[in-house]
Amino acid sequence: MKAQPALPGRERPTGRASVLRTATAWLRRSPQAVLLTVTAVLATAFAVTPAYADDPGLQCAVSATGQISVEPSPVVYGQNAVVRWGADGIACGAEDALVISGPGFDPSTTDFPVGGGSRSVFIGSTGSVTWDVTVVDLSSDTGFNRHLASVTASVTGVTVVPDVRGDTQAQASQAISAAGYVLGSVSTAVDCDNVGVVRSQNPSAGTSRPLGSTVAITIGKKPAPPRICE
Incomplete structure (x- = not known):
């Protein structure tokens, strides 16, 4: 036909x-x-081609495993702690990186090569703190990344500045020292309602500060003659 x-x-x-x-x-x-x-x-x-066949960085990111730890644990407020991490994967290279997030790290500006590393960080938070390690394929158009591990530690040694308003200078100094702090600068200001006693303090009462920090106070005083307190 x-x-x-x-x-x-x-x-x-x-x-x-x-x-x-x-x-x-x-x-x-x-x-x-x-x-x-x-x-x-x-x-x-x-289905014709594996997702990472033409992207070796993605192969590392998919296969990577990692761990992260902190010492001491729990961490101590106002002191340094050491964060350690490690990661490995198949065919990892310069196109792969680790991003660490948590106190002492800025994931938006800093990354680390795949492998191991450590950093000393200052503990300035209360409650608990967490660090995470994530592997990132820098060559991927989609910015492929995968979370590998995390560690959380509670914060101990948290102390707060005492309230010394209304105390004499001697009383304030004793209270500040008993709380683990040091009396800092002492100034005066006209305040007829608080003559001879603390009218203000810095840091304010209840503020968390590392032990050994200074606390400044201001003592009230009468105005210079001929002004008088009414």
């Missing part, structure tokens, strides 16, 4: 376009097949 010539403007679609157009026509006829068709199209489009 002689083949019929193709109609003008109706060329037979080929390749991926053929798959998509055929699927579209099928869906119009059979809405119930939506899920099966979408699955088939995705499989056709992406």
Whole structure:
């Protein structure tokens, strides 16, 4: 039988376009097949090549394992602690990096090579603190990353500045010392309601500060003559 010539403007679609157009026509006829068709199209489009076949950095990020720890644990408020981390993976190279987040680290500006490392950090937070290590594929257009490990430590040794307002200088000095702090500068200011006693302090009462920090006080005094306190 002689083949019929193709109609003008109706060329037979080929390749991926053929798959998509055929699927579209099928869906119009059979809405119930939506899920099966979408699955088939995705499989056709992406099953040919592994996700990381042309991106060695992604292979490292997918396969990487890691750990992170802190010493001492619990950590001590107002003192330094040492954070240690390590990670490894398949085919890790310069296109891969580790991002550490937590006190003492700025993940937005600093990354580390895949491997091990440590850093001494100051503990200035109360309650508990957490550090995380994440592997990042720097060569990936999508910025592929995967969280590897985290560590959380409670903070001990938290002390607060006592309230010495209304105390004499001697009383304030004793209270500040008993709390583990040091009396700092002592100034005076006209204050008829607090003559001879502490009218203000810095830091304010209840503020967390490392032991050994200074606390400044201001003592109230009478105004210079001829002014008088009413």
